[in-house]
Amino acid sequence: MATERLSIRAEPYSRVCVVGAGAWGTALAGVARRSGREVSLWGRDAEVLEAIATRRENPRYLPGIELPAGIRTTTDIASALDGAEAVLIVTPSRTLRDICRMIAPHLSPHVPVTLCAKGIEQGSGLLLTEVAGAELPGHSIGALSGPTFAHETALGHPTAATVAFPFGHEDRQEPSRSVAARVAVSMSSDSFRPYISDDLIGVEIGGAVKNVIAIACGMMTGAGFAENTRAALITRGMNEMKKLAEALGGRRETVTGLSGAGDLVLTCSSQTSRNMSLGVQLGQGIPRDQCFEGRPVVVEGEVNAVSVVQLARRIHVPMPICEAVHAILHEGVPLKVAFAQVWSRPITAEPQDLDISLTQPTDREAIDAYTERFQ
Structure with a gap:
């Protein structure tokens, strides 16, 4: 008992x-x-x-x-x-x-x-x-x-x-x-x-990064991809959250709780979220200044994409999904190019202690496929 x-x-x-x-x-x-x-x-x-x-x-x-x-x-x-x-x-x-x-x-x-x-x-x-x-x-x-x-x-x-x-x-x-x-x-x-x-660090990192991942999910949804793609982005996005939180002294387990996984799943699952909604519109090819029917809507993930990526780069934490969103929003990189780079990265392991990095054998095909799909 x-x-x-x-x-x-x-x-x-x-x-x-x-x-x-x-x-x-x-x-x-x-x-x-x-x-x-x-x-x-x-x-x-x-x-x-x-x-x-x-x-x-x-x-x-x-x-x-x-x-x-x-x-x-x-x-x-x-x-x-x-x-x-x-x-x-x-x-x-x-x-x-x-x-x-x-x-x-x-x-x-x-x-x-x-x-x-x-x-x-x-x-x-x-x-x-x-x-x-x-x-x-x-x-x-x-x-x-x-x-x-x-x-x-x-x-x-x-x-x-x-x-x-x-x-x-x-x-x-x-x-x-x-x-x-x-x-x-x-x-x-x-x-x-x-x-x-x-665990303030774990809670805060979860809240900051999930908005960026939600924009990524929205972009791919707007571009015509479905549940497999969104599930992959949520899961690997949570891994990026864990890595950044841990590097700053937070606990990985916090990121699996309400302020991490819970908030991430919610924000990535509904266009009630302005982050997800912005991503969907951008994925549909709507220019940023015409999103939300031209209204000046504040989207936290758009701002967070800059601060999260700056922080991650400074402490050498790889965050490829956040980097892709940052590149699209703030560096003028086409969506198809940014996400092709995410999918063509070397093959790695999920357990942290299994140190593997393999050349992606279809990296060129992945880039070509994205280029064709987004035309």
Whole structure:
């Protein structure tokens, strides 16, 4: 008979501030409110915030979805952070440093900050928690990540995610008092189930790389390929995630969890993902400036392709799928050429400890086949 695990209660944070009123920020504000927290939501668009407060709807990002009552909205960051015991930053990765600088003067000492965007800072190659840690010294910095579409989360569909914070000696002695545990229970409800991790690197790398792999899957889908191709890209893409995470000190097993494999499969399986959708349009031959009917849609994987590849090159981690996406998006390499190079690479082994590299006997045929297929 299996031994029953002793369950210990953790104390939730009572007052949660969500910084960012886009689709995911609004959905997480609803999650926290359904969990019984006092919630303040900061954003820049006064009309959207007014609609959330009065009509319980975000008409721009989550139209038609009823939000729980009692979410306090404001465009004043000082007011939003007043009395907050925990903060979620839910803004695009490229704006994180500026957002941290904006909130720093108004953040009470030792308030934990959870990052809900995914990516690596372009130029510096820093993980987002490293960026926030540099701008917000004295605060515990963690991440929330997983297979989560905002509209499904806002609708209350059963959803699971990972909450990751560093664990010190005291956290391991009393896990229920750790920041990760307290943030997790603060967001937990009958429809939102958080899991806890101490592997920030693994969680962050999974979130950053999966967007790039999703663009690759979309490109091949748009070009007319089907399930075999997508399954291969997901599986080998996860291997690239594992290699990068491990090289930076993360754990490979984290990448097989919610924030890695879970998020990767979700993002690569539906055009609800802007990353997948962009890839499909590009694979269909639509020019980038005409994708999304010409609307200026932010696609995190497009930005992440630069920062992920820059980081991988710097620490000598081979990431051929990410390199192909980067080449197509940012170097003007035709899709057929970039993916022909992926398929014509030397044959290698899947177990890491089996060191094999064989010349691909059909490398020329692979390149010719792609050239012909994409004409």
